[in-house]
Amino acid sequence: MNKNLTSSLLSALFVLIYLHAAAQPSSDQYPSRQLLLRDEGLSKLNYIDLTHPERNYFVTIPAGRDLQLVGKGRVMIGTGKGYEERDIKTGDKVAELTTFDGTIAARRLRNGHIMLVGLNWQGKKGIVLLELDQNNVVQRTINYPDFTYVRLIRETIDGNFLLTANDLVFExxxxxxxxxxxxxxxxxxxxxxxxxQRLGNGYTLVSGGYSANFQRFDKKGVWVDSISGPPIVNPHFFAGFQILRNGNWVVANWQGHGPDHGAGGTQILEYNPAGKLVWSWKQDPKQQSSIQGVLVLDGLDLNRLHVEDAQGRLVPN
Known part of the structure; x- marks a missing residue:
């Protein structure tokens, strides 16, 4: 073969290899990230510091859903009886509520109260919300009787509530x-x-569970688009997500119930709003099974309650 042709082919091959490598999202892009993860498969709270792995912990917690920064260096997790608050640095339990059996999710509101979510609960049919004050006394009960399923709740900036109900999302x-x-x-x-989560343009972003994607809907509730993939990350169930300050979306790609899913898929994914996977983190199969919730802590003030702003981004209250 002609030497010049061989040289050209090798150069082209090197360029293709470089471009392919550059296109792959990598945990090296954010080597100093700190993450809080809720591992549903093992029922554990994980703290992951990519720079200082000696600070990592994996502590057993009750089954439940959601996690939220609630100030004083604490994270709140929903449980089947209410909620727990854990010290972010150590994972130690520092507060709990255990008197509301049947709780599906818990969320602290902008006013500092706690909203508990249940279904066919407290003597009412459908979705039931209980707002508790600082003394865990019920201040109001809200009922949406026409729904037969519920997962998480998010408060909108005007005081309404976004709820997911199987194949529906409503305000x-x-x-x-x-x-x-x-x-x-x-x-x-x-x-x-x-x-x-409501976005700044009025669209609503939904993690679609077994749809294994994000779905966006316009102000009239019309589907706009779906975002997922690539197949190499094994999209299975898009669960808890966070909108970062740069507008990107970090989501937990849950892989199934139980302790044996640690080798399945790539379970932390970051997309930009155009739908490109720009970063990912591969779980340790020896430590994690199936991650359901994620919080990226970088740049956040852990002494402040965090809620979502008008752009859907997680910000201090």
Whole structure:
């Protein structure tokens, strides 16, 4: 073969290899990231410091859903009986509520109160919300009786609530009326949609559960697009997510119930709003099984309660 041709082919091959490598999202892009993870498969809270792994911990917690920075260096986790607060640095339990059996999720509101979520609960049909004050006394009960499923809740900036209800997502007012609703695109099995967040352009972003994608809906509840993949990360169930200050979305790619999923998929994924996977983190199969919730702590003030702003980004209250 002509030497010049061989040289040209080798150069082209090196360029293709370089471009392919550059296109792959890598945990090296953010080598100093600190993460809080809720591992549903092992029922553990994980603290992961990519720079100082000696600070990592993996502590057993009750089954439940969601996690939130609530100030004083604490993270709140929903449990089946209410909630727990854990010290972020150590994972130690520092507070708990255990008197509301049947709790599905818990979230601290902007006013400092706690909102508990249940289904066919407290003597009412459908989705039931209980708002508790600082003394865990019920201040109001909100009921959306026409729904048969619920996962997480997010408070909008105007005081309404976004809730996921299997293949539906809706916005409800405190008086129990529904002012907006959308249906996820059809899939073979029930989606079990996980979390919804209102964006600055009025769209609503939903992690679609077994749809294994993000879905966006416009102000009228019309589906806009879906974002997922690539296949190498094994999209299985898009669960808890966070919108970062740069506008990107970090989501937990849950892989299944139980202790044996640590080698399955890449379970922490970061997409930009255009739908490109820009970063990912591969779990340690010896330490994790199936991650359901994620918080990226970098740049956040852990002494402040964090809620979502008008752009959907997690910010101090």
């Amino acid at each position: 409800g007012k405190p008086d129990g009326t529904v002012v907006w609703q959308a249906q996820l695109t059809k899939q073979v099995k029930a989606q079990h949609a996980w979390q919804a």
